Amino acid sequence: MVRPMYRSRSLKRVVRRTPGGRVVVHYERRENTPMRCGRCGAILSGVPIKDRERRKLPKTAKRPERMFGGVLCPKCLREVLKEFVRKNLVSPTAGSSTS
Ligand SMILES: [Zn+2]
Numbered sequence: 115m116v117r118p119m120y121r122s123r124s125l126k127r128v129v130r131r132t133p134g135g136r137v138v139v140h141y142e143r144r145e146n147t148p149m150r151c152g153r154c155g156a157i158l159s160g161v162p163i164k165d166r167e168r169r170k171l172p173k174t175a176k177r178p179e180r181m182f183g184g185v186l187c188p189k190c191l192r193e194v195l196k197e198f199v200r201k202n203l204v205s206p207t208a209g210s211s212t213s
Pocket residue numbers: 151152153154155156186187188189190191
């Protein structure tokens with residue numbers, strides 16, 4: 115059994131052949147995966163790509179300062195907001211016209 119710290123799936127397993135001919139597994143830290151939109155999967159702009167930068171920078175520099183900044187891309191946000199507004203506008207007016 116490997117050491118507990120190496121069981122993490124955030125570590126990438128790489129098979130290496132040593133000079134002595136043995137095949138060993140090396141564990142490498144996964145790094146620098148760009149943040150993606152939670153709805154369509156597009157790469158988010160305005161979010162630093164490097165993990166180190168994401169850790170170090172102030173919060174305001176880590177994502178756009180709009181609602182769902184760093185979670186949804188602007189296209190998806192626009193669509194979500196439009197859907198939300200349409201849903202909430204249509205149902206109360208229909209209810210008030212019948213009553
Ligand atoms: Zn999106």
